[in-house]
Amino acid sequence: MLENKTVTFIGAGSMAEAMAAGMIESGTIEPERIIMTNRSNEQRRQELMENHGVLATQSIEFAVREADVVILAMKPKDVERALEGIENFITNDQLLLSVLAGVPSSYIEEQLDGEQPVIRVMPNTSSMIGKSISALAAGTHVSDEQVTIARALIRSIGETVVIEEEQMDVFTGVAGSGPAYIYYVIESLEKAAIEGGIETETARKMAVQTVLGAGMMAEQSEDSPSALRKKVTSPNGTTQAGLEALYDNGGGEAFVAAVENAATRSKEISTQFNKKPVTQ
Known part of the structure; x- marks a missing residue:
């Protein structure tokens, strides 16, 4: 399915x-079929x-024209300028994935020609070690085959789920922002251990x-x-005291x-x- 496909990253x-x-x-x-733009x-x-063997280029035109799949991966604040940069080169035969938090697929569709196949993807930072949970939400003009292609690509950084786009905000709250919550849990457990007299390195490992x-x-x-929680909570035991x-x-x-x-948010x-005017 992905054989001979070329993937371009904008960003x-x-x-x-x-x-x-x-x-x-x-x-x-x-790697030779991955193009990255800067x-x-x-x-x-x-x-x-040097690190990955990909092709990195300044030329947005070259990168987009060569691609089967284009992935928008710049900062969300730069999306309008990025779409202006690709609109003259991208076609409706190409699949566009967006990993831009908070940017609706409808906005991207409207900024292009209105019929661009767009799939919104929300990974989290655990993608850096191949342990992300990523949500995919298909736009208006996406086929089942294109969803399958997108899932095959995104599985390379972890697990995937397909959801409706209106569920993306909740997914962001749970999984997009979730790693920070868990880091805070680890931070708090580590702090408690240190305050109890355990050295920092050991406290970090424990937490x-x-x-x-x-997990x-x-x-x-x-x-x-x-x-599982109930199984490890003995009546009047230490775990119950902690949970209370x-x-x-x-x-x-x-x-x-x-x-x-x-x-x-x-x-x-x-x-x-959604409130931004569409430029023709």
């Missing part, structure tokens, strides 16, 4: 590099070519491995997270609020793009 930042590296390491796309930083282009092990248990077990402190201090509710807040960003 060459850390997310684009992580995705390209994942595609190469997984054998999904050959207009102003020759050192960055050289770095990408990280606890979260990693619990793998939740992934591999047929039990729900709730059932979490309940008393709003532990679970804090995570729900975090997701709701992040989802609301994602919706606000999307609304800003």
Whole structure:
């Protein structure tokens, strides 16, 4: 399906590099069939070519015309200028993926010719180690085959789910922003261990491995997270005492609020793009 496909990245930042590296390491796309664009930083282009064997270029026209799949991977604030840069070269036969947080597929469709196949993709920062969970939401003009192609590409950086675009804000709140919540949990566990007299390196290892092990248990077990929690909570034991402190201090509710807040902000960003006038 992906044999002889060429993938172009518009943007060459850390997310684009992580995705390209994942595609190469997984054998999904050959490095010579990946084109990365950076207009102003020759050192960055050289770095990408030397580290990954991809083609890095200044020429947006060349990069887009050569591509079967174009991936928008610049900062969201630069999307309008980026679309203006590709609109004269991209065709409706090419699939356009966007990893731009908060930018609706409808905005991209309208900025181009209105019939461009666009799939919005939301990975998270764990893509850098091939452990992302990425959501895909198809735009108006996307075929089932194109969704399959997109999933095959994005699986190179982790797991994928296909959702409706109106669910993307909640996904962003849970999985897009979620790594930061878990880092905060690790940070807090580490802090508690250090305050209890454990040296920093050991405290970090304890916190990280606890979260990693619990995550793998939740992934591999047929039990729900709730059932797993109950299994390890003995009446009047240490775990119950710890959980009661979490309940008393709003532990679970804090995570729900975090997701709701992040989802609301994602919706606000999307609304800003929806309000922008379309330039013909």
